[in-house]
Amino acid sequence: MRVTITDLDHDSYAIEQAAADAEGVELLFINGDADSATDPRVKGTDGLVVQYAKVDAAAMDYLLPELKVIGRYGVGVDTIDLDAARERGIAVVNVPDYGTQSVADHAITLALGVIRNIKELDTLARKSTMDLAPAAPIHQFVDLTFGVVGFGAIGRACAEKARGLGFTTVVTDPLIPEGTTEVDGFTVASFDEVLATSDVVSVHIPLLDSTKHLFSDETFAKMKDGAIIVNTARGGVIDTEALVRAVESGKLLGAGIDVLEVEPVPADAPITKLDRVLLSPHAAYYSEESYVLLKQRVIRNTVDVLKGRECRFTVVPPKK
Incomplete structure (x- = not known):
């Protein structure tokens, strides 16, 4: 054999x-x-x-x-x-x-890094300055809502970790029966409700014809002002150009992105120039x-x- x-x-x-x-x-x-x-x-x-x-x-x-x-x-x-x-x-x-736990860990890590603006704080520390103004705003988790889009194994693990950190956690998934309002202690909402109420939206859905560019200019417009999006799923789920526009305009505070439509990301791609965007090279699966x-x-x-x-x-x- x-x-x-x-x-x-x-x-x-x-x-x-x-x-x-x-x-x-x-x-x-x-x-x-x-x-x-x-x-x-x-x-x-x-x-x-x-x-x-x-x-x-x-x-x-x-x-x-x-x-x-x-x-x-x-x-x-x-x-x-x-x-x-x-x-x-x-x-x-x-x-x-x-990689269920590893991807969930990575999604949480990206979210926390953007919320606490670790990228900018690191830069300030290396410049020997204690002026926090350039890193503002910085938030605490207990006052934020963490929305999970896709409640499969990874989405569930991510939701559990977010809840454990003190976030108000809400989930959405088309496979959850219509009319369900709670699953395992998590509030279930519609996709649009999650967009409108979440300070962090973490994406955990497959790339299908129906989900390609699910996050577009129109979708970002529905999100809460100053929200953060995290993607450790598939690059094609997010329209990268639309994401850049949403962050540059101030509609979104930032993003944590592990997967992109083009990989590896070109060094001169517009998304690499955004200060409050954390990027990783399709590494969420790895531990x-x-x-x-x-x-x-x-x-x-x-x-x-x-x-x-x-x-x-x-x-x-x-x-x-």
């Missing part, structure tokens, strides 16, 4: 190797590119593990009849043709839970702990399917 990792931008695959060894499974790493699913070295593999490699119908046909499962590092499976996999009885698994979990679980989930065990995170179930 063989599992092949097509591509990986990590420094090592030793963790994956250990996970495969523990299962008695052969592991092959080919260090390929986006088209490596059809590399001749992959032929004959039972399980395919990909990071960025594209796996379309043609690649699946090339790897059949041996291929039984495709594992994807992380949450997104947009590089895999799910319909083609379903038609061919090929299972698809992912690892959506490895020492989540890194290990991701690498272990992508192998284990793939092997679970190959060995006929139940796999908790199955995007396309195995053929019965």
